[in-house]
């Protein structure tokens with residue numbers, strides 16, 4: 001029989017343990033912000049396939065666009081025979097990316113590949129080797145992605161050696177006592193102890209750390225990095241794989257900085273669930289790699305390009321950026337009220353609809369409540385809500401609900417979350 005338990009048993013027998021799974025559920029179908037499992041149980045989806053479903057499950061416009069593309073062609077390899085949707089997508093993403101300079105864009109399939117390619121270009125363009133990332137950051141599971149990632153377990157442990165010339169500075173974190181000045185000082189320490197700025201190709205920053213715990217980089221920090229990069233000729237890369245495509249209330253989070261990065265990486269929600277990622281950046285840098293140095297067999301797949309173009313249309317037609325801000329406000333209000341009733345919640349934070357709470361034993365900031373967070377996710381699932389945790393200590397609940405979700409669904413989800421928290425505590 002097709003029960004979750006029976007399928008989990010088959011999964012365990014056939015798949016390696018390293019492939020984690022938050023919830024022991026097999027999904028059967030999904031619509032908007034709801035999913036049904038193989039046993040017919042319904043769930044509200046606050047995870048969005050990890051930040052992929054800003055336009056929701058099976059948005060009719062996206063499904064229609066993909067079907068139409070499927071009826072024309074579905075693979076040529078762009079470097080062999082080109083197709084227009086790829087170019088149109090590049091043009092439209094360039095137009096939406098901040099920076100008063102000429103830009104170019106190209107596509108890969110995953111976030112990790114976008115990050116790898118941004119670094120490749122920064123190195124080729126500057127003739128330098130060093131890359132600086134931040135503690136707690138996440139940039140992917142490829143070798144360079146792991147090297148850039150600032151969290152050892154479970155992402156890096158046992159997988160070395162990693163590519164050389166990658167360094168980590170401190171990410172500002174007000175809740176845990178790392179000020180913007182502390183973070184900037186940690187960069188100066190790298191320049192003193194490890195690598196001269198003249199040898200640094202790129203600094204890569206998540207505008208809001210995703211896997212790391214939904215910590216928002218203060219805009220003044222981004223502006224200080226911009227100045228530092230200008231001073232030393234370093235390429236400033238914003239990794240917007242998780243923040244991009246409207247999650248933070250603007251199309252890209254870096255639009256809110258007041259300064260532009262030289263390069264942006266995107267993936268996840270940019271195509272509403274189809275595998276494509278992007279590097280968008282300063283034309284003079286992007287053109288420094290000779291023909292053949294960039295690309296990939298499936299990179300910029302026609303179906304994913306069609307989906308991504310439909311995502312752009314849906315954002316405009318349904319005013320999803322406004323909705324992202326409104327959802328953010330509604331979630332914050334609900335979670336702030338919840339915090340007043342539960343001492344374990346010590347922080348409600350985020351940018352736009354990228355919202356999280358952080359949990360501590362008895363509200364004590366020195367005791368991250370990872371086990372409580374795990375139980376809360378499990379109790380929520382029992383009650384029909386898919387929640388995701390994150391954070392360096394696994395004690396953060398992050399919300400990545402589709403921006404197409406109704407207020408009623410958001411409220412239903414928040415109520416389940418509170419009931420689950422109460423159950424998890426008892």
Ligand code: PMP
Pocket residue numbers: 050109110111112113115138139140141206210211239240241242243267268
């Ligand atoms: N960068 C960031 C900021 C991410 O959040 C992720 C995925 N969680 C990645 C890169 C890697 O993306 P992918 O899993 O598509 O390779």
